[in-house]
Amino acid sequence: MEVSTRQLRAFRLAAQHQSFARAAEALYITPSGLSVLIKELEGRVGFRLFDRTTRHVELTPDGRQLLAVIQRSLEELDVAIANIGRGAKQKRQSISLGTTPLVAANILPPAMREFRKMRPDVQIKLFDADLPTLIQMVEAGKLDMSLGIFKAMPDVRREPFFRFSLMVARAAKDDAQPRKTTSWSALDGETLISLSPGHPHQQLIDKHLSQAGVKARSAPTVNLLDTQIALVEAEEGIAIIPSFGLPACRNRKITTSQLINPVVRFDFHMISRRGTELPPGAEEFIVFLKNYIATWAGRAGVL
Numbered sequence: 001m002e003v004s005t006r007q008l009r010a011f012r013l014a015a016q017h018q019s020f021a022r023a024a025e026a027l028y029i030t031p032s033g034l035s036v037l038i039k040e041l042e043g044r045v046g047f048r049l050f051d052r053t054t055r056h057v058e059l060t061p062d063g064r065q066l067l068a069v070i071q072r073s074l075e076e077l078d079v080a081i082a083n084i085g086r087g088a089k090q091k092r093q094s095i096s097l098g099t100t101p102l103v104a105a106n107i108l109p110p111a112m113r114e115f116r117k118m119r120p121d122v123q124i125k126l127f128d129a130d131l132p133t134l135i136q137m138v139e140a141g142k143l144d145m146s147l148g149i150f151k152a153m154p155d156v157r158r159e160p161f162f163r164f165s166l167m168v169a170r171a172a173k174d175d176a177q178p179r180k181t182t183s184w185s186a187l188d189g190e191t192l193i194s195l196s197p198g199h200p201h202q203q204l205i206d207k208h209l210s211q212a213g214v215k216a217r218s219a220p221t222v223n224l225l226d227t228q229i230a231l232v233e234a235e236e237g238i239a240i241i242p243s244f245g246l247p248a249c250r251n252r253k254i255t256t257s258q259l260i261n262p263v264v265r266f267d268f269h270m271i272s273r274r275g276t277e278l279p280p281g282a283e284e285f286i287v288f289l290k291n292y293i294a295t296w297a298g299r300a301g302v303l
Contacts, residue, residue, distance in 0.1 A: 002044065003041060003044045003045070005074070005077070006037060007037045007038075007040055007041040007044070008041070008070050008073075008074060009027065009074065010023065010027055010034050010037040010038060010041070011037075011038060011041055011049060011063075011066075011067070011070065012067065012070055012071065012074060013026050013027055013034075014034065014038060014050065014057060015050075015059055015063065015067050018056045018057055018058065019056055019057065020034050020035055020038070020057060038050065045066065047060075047062045048060050048062070048063070049062070049063035049066065050063060093121050093122050093123060093279075093280065093281055094122075094123045094125060094279065095122065095123070095124050095125065095144050095145075095278075095279055095281060095282050095285060096125045096127065096142070096143045096144045096145075097124055097125065097126055097127070097143070097144065097145055097146070097147070098126075098127040098128070098129060098134040098137060098138070098143045098145070098146035098147070099126075099127075099128065099134070099146060099147040099148055100128065100129075100130065100131065100134075100147075100148055100225075101128045101129075101224060101225075101226065102224070102225045102226050102244075102245060102248055103147060103148075103244060104126055104127075104128035105128070105226070105248070106245075106247040106248045107244065107247055107293065108124075108126055109126070111288070111289055111292045111293075112124045112126065114288075114292065115285055115288050115289075115292075118288070119281065119284065119285075121281075122281040122284075122285065124285065127143060131148050131149070131150065131200070134146040134148060134271075135150065135153065135156065135271070138156060138271055138272060138273055139153075139155055139156060139273065141273055141276070144272060144278055144279055144282060145270055145271065145272040145278060145282065146270070146271050146272075147161060147268060147269070147270055148268065148269065148271075149200040149201055149266065149267070149268060149269065150269045150271050151200075153271075154274075155273070155274050156271045156272070156273065156274055157271065157272050157273070157274045158269050158270075158271050159269060159270050159271075160267050160268075160269060160270075161267070161268045161269055161270040161286075161290065162244075162267075162268045162290060162293055162294075162297075163265050163266070163267055163268070164242050164243040164244050164265065164266060164268055164297075165242075165243045165258060165259070165263060165264060165265045165266075166201070166204070166205065166208075166240055166241070166242060166243070166258075166259045166264045166265075166266075167240070167241055167242070167243050167245075167246070167256045167257060167258050167259060168182045168187070168238060168239070168240055168241075168256065168257050168258075168259055169229060169232045169238060169239045169240075169241050169245075169249060169254050169255075169256050170232065170238050170254065170255050170256075170257075171232055171233055171234070171235045171238075171253060171254060171255075172253040172254055172255045178255040178257070179255070179257040180257055180258070181257050181258050181259075181260045182257045182258070182259055182260070183259070183260055183261040184208060184209070184212035184214060184259060184260075184261060184262075185212055185213075185214065185261070187209070187212075187214045187216060187238075187240075188213075188214045188215060188216070189215070189216070189217065190216050190217065190237070190238050191216065191217040191218075191219050191236070191237035191238065192216035192217065192218075192219060192237055192238060192239065192240070193219045193220070193221075193222065193228050193231050193232060193236060193237040193238070193239045194206075194219070194221045194222075194228075194239070194240075195221060195222060195223065195224075195225065195228060196221050196222070196223055200266075201242050201266060204264065204266055205240045208262075208264055217237075219231075219236065219237045225241065225242075225245055225248070226248060228241065229241065229245060229248055229249055229252060229254065230252070232252075232254055233252045233253055233254050240259065241256075242266070243258075243297065244268065244293075246296070246297075247296070270286065
């Protein structure tokens with residue numbers, strides 16, 4: 001015996017409304033069309049479902065038994081379809097993105113807010129962690145993509161995302177005119193707050209300090225760029241920071257100047273698991289984020 005969900009829904013609506021006309025209206029068909037569906041269903045099940053009068057229709061005892069079963073089945077079917085559809089929609093429109101804490105706190109949230117205005121159907125799930133953890137999560141498929149300074153790896157697809165430069169951060173002082181540029185040689189004798197050597201951009205900084213013959217006064221090393229910037233504001237010393245740290249300096253009493261002679265630029269990468277496709281909406285968000293960063297980086301003159 002074959003019955004269709006359309007026939008079952010027509011039967012349920014007719015039973016609820018006790019009227020073929022109102023049931024047909026709810027199903028967006030004509031009363032005669034609904035009557036055909038009921039007759040087809042009665043033919044399939046082999047018994048009469050309704051007693052019809054001139055004023056209304058009434059379920060037969062057999063019809064009442066069938067309605068109890070159909071009601072549960074259709075409700076379960078509707079819930080299952082809704083849940084599966086919701087899950088598929090979320091899967092299609094959800095992007096998991098990882099990056100380091102400073103970028104996650106200062107660059108991504110306002111960018112996500114602006115992107116949501118254009119694509120409210122795309123959800124960005126942000127995760128902050130150190131670089132080794134981000135790599136492990138991408139390799140394990142727990143993150144769709146990550147942003148940071150990454151080396152080439154065999155199981156990871158790495159693409160250039162943005163090019164940043166190195167800058168000097170100093171505590172702002174009312175009686176001092178902010179500098180636009182600072183040469184490497186001018187750092188000689190300064191108290192320099194550094195990050196631990198495990199940070200890729202700190203390794204780049206140490207290399208250029210050595211090449212310039214700069215001998216800075218030692219200061220405690222820290223693990224987070226946010227901490228480094230906060231210590232600069234507290235006048236514990238100066239720091240060489242990547243230009244992606246500029247948004248974190250905006251709400252602090254800090255001035256920045258670009259390092260010159262030479263200007264040092266380095267690539268920020270996007271990584272994803274090799275052999276897998278990015279979810280729908282990811283490429284659009286990547287293009288948006290590049291343009292978003294270029295806007296404030298261009299205004300700040302750090303491109």
